[in-house]
Amino acid sequence: MLEQLSWKVGGQQGEGIDSTGEIFATALNRNGYYVYGYRHFSSRIKGGHTNYKIRVSTKPRRANADNLDILIAFDQETIDFNAHELRSGGVIIADEKFKPVPPSGQDIRFYTVPLTKLAEEAGSAIMKNMVSIGATACILGLPATTFESLISDMFLRKGQKVVDSNMAAIQKGLDYMKEHGGELADFHLQPGDGKQRLFMMGNDAIGLGALAAGARVMPAYPITPASDVMEYLIKKFPKVGGHVIQTEDEIAAITMTIGANFAGVRALTATSGPGLSLMMEAIGLAGMTETPVVIIDTQRGGPSTGMPTKHEQSDMYAVLFGTHGEIAKIVLAPATAEECFYMTIDAFNYAEKYQTPVILITDLALSLAKQSVEPLDFDKIQIDRGKLATEEQLAAVEAGKLFKRYEFTADNISPRVFPGQKGGIHHVTGVEHIETGRPTEDATVRTKMMNKRLNKVQGELPNSLTYTGAENPELLVVSVGSTIGVVDEALDRLTQEGKQVAHAHLRVISPFPTETLQKYVDKAKKVLVVENNATGQLRHLMQFFGVKGTFHSQLKYDGNPYVPSEIYSHCKELF
Incomplete structure (x- = not known):
């Protein structure tokens, strides 16, 4: 029996490839397997080759496998582009309608299955993805009931008839493969451990982390591969009185995020390389005004528009050195979906503790690949809002005087106030300033303020x-x-x-x-x-x-x- 299996489905974008992969992966995750899923897709809405590669294992896995065990082909391109990944003895399942020719020189098992025809018999040609899942289930020695609870959760709102039709399509695929010699003992999976785990991508974990951290505002402009953070919070924020604002561009997104944080609301924005470039001047403003702000940068192929749907790790220089002038920045780099959750909470705490921009930098594989995640421990969450001005400090401000928002302190971190607090009036400006915020070009003050801003974080952060x-x-x-x-x-x-x-x-x-x-x-x-x-x-x-x-x-x-x-x-x- 197999300890792990690598499975891929491919076809044209808009053909249900993602849903096929999601159903297969989520069902196996629910049955106690560790799952890692990576989508390969084009930067277009419909058309162009796409595939979804799923790795199923009885042990934790955080990467694609070297080889492929099973390939589900909805078109000839899938075979042309992906068959070389198949290991010796691997399997191709292809729809009969295009009569594909198996690649030569490879020791593979090839099954032509009338995916579309069987789907039509079950109720609709659109369910060919369900037929392919049934065919896979036969090869792996899994019963159709493996997928039943998931199909019910997905389609019951449309009526029991839709659920039954989808289950019928799965059963037809399973029965056809069994009748044609597709029940392969050497492909049977070892049983999963039965434990329940989350199945999520890094972007969803970031969104959930922001929610758990107490964030309630997200201004953002859609951009691949960061948009899923925005889409996740669009569904969640309204339930807790929060708001997602789709802005006209990334400049508006970052300045609105800074404004919300200045007002006392925990807020974030998310972008990728091109959007990060547009945000640089405003990130400098956050540094100069010592306003907390959290920015998610999901790296993709660059430069310029580059390859929006492809993986890269080339923004490290940008996040560290992209702003003109010099400001303190904290840059966190999670490695797993689980860390995306916890480190997003850290990002908000660090931003308010040190009153500085915090950039959480991920990459496309981490942002969009789905993986099994152990249940999250919400008891670990601690909220640190930093050095907020006390009532005593505000009461000590003399009438007619301004509050020392940028006061020189031993730890270089000044007391922070929110708009409307009595005694907290001060200037806020992007130019150099004295302790109350009034502009200055005094050389001594300039040097002292620069040292103050640059030396807030002393030493390494925990778990670096x-x-x-x-x-x-x-x-x-x-x-x-x-x-x-x-x-x-x-x-x-x-x-x-x-x-x-x-x-x-x-x-x-x-x-x-x-x-x-x-x-x-x-x-x-x-x-x-x-x-x-x-x-x-x-x-x-x-x-x-x-x-x-x-x-x-x-x-x-x-x-x-x-x-x-x-x-x-x-x-x-x-x-």
Whole structure:
């Protein structure tokens, strides 16, 4: 029996590929399997090849598999583009209507199934995706009832007849495959553990994290792959008195977000590279006025419009150095959907504690790939609103005097007030200012204010990186973002071969954890930095922030995430 399985469905956009993958993945997740699902799609609404690759396992997985076990083809392009991924003995299931020819030179099992015809018999041709799921169930040795509760949840609002029709389509696909020799004992899955887990993508986890953190306003302009954060909160915020505002552009989005935070409401915005570029001047305003603000940057292929629906990690320079002038910024980099939830809460707490912009940087694979997530622990959530002015401080302001909103303090963080608080009147301006906010060009004040703003965060933040593996490794791999899964798998394989390896995964990019990372670098014979960009941004940041050593790079920037074998092969070359 199989411990894991890699399954893919492909066809034209608008043909129900996403729904097919979602139903298959969600049902298996409900049955106690760990699931990881990655969508490959074009930047158009309809047409063009798309596919959804699902990895099902009895163990946690956070990356695509190297090979493919089953390919469901709704068109010939799916076979042309994806059949090479099939392992020896793999399976293709294709609709009979286009009479595809199996690829030559591959040891695969090919089944032509009348997906459309069987769907029509069940009630509608649109249910061919359900027929394909039934055919898959036969191969895996799963009963049709595996999908029953999910189908009921999805379609019962449309009536029991719709539920019955979809279940009938699944059963027809299963029965047809059984009749034609498709019940393959070597493809049967080991049972799942039966535990209930969430199944969510990083963007949904960010939205839920913002909700749990007490955020109630999100101004944003739609942009791939960040729009799902906005779409998630559009459904959730109204239930708690919150609001999502679709703005006319990213400049309006960031300035409205700053305004909401200034007014005392926790607010966020979400964007990708092109939108982040437009936000830079306003991010500088937040830094100058010491206004908390949380920005989600979901990286995609650039530059310019680039490849909006493809994966990349090339915004690290931008988030750190994109603003003109110099301000303090905190940049967090979650690695899993679970971390997206908890670190979004951290982002709001840090923004208000240090009164500075906080950018949560993800990548397309983390933002849009769905994965099994253990139940979230809401008891872990703590809200820190930072240094708010006390009644005593406000009462001490003399009549006719302004409040020292930018007061020089020992920790460089000034007491904060909200509009309307008695005694809290002060100036707010994007130019340099004195403690009450009045503009100034005094050289001494300028230097002092710059030092104040730049030195709020002292030392490293907690849990800035995680380290796993050998204490004194032959090879240390350093990574960031969604690459955690592929690196861990590659290193597990090397460990099984007797290699001494370790993994340092960064979760905070600013303030950079130089001291902690240096400690691990010093113990390693060789260091490999793995990232998805063309110029080695993470490696250069390590050197820029003072990590000393000789570093090797592995770079990939073709729009696709790594698979474990790519990391494994490169690591082997370094031994």
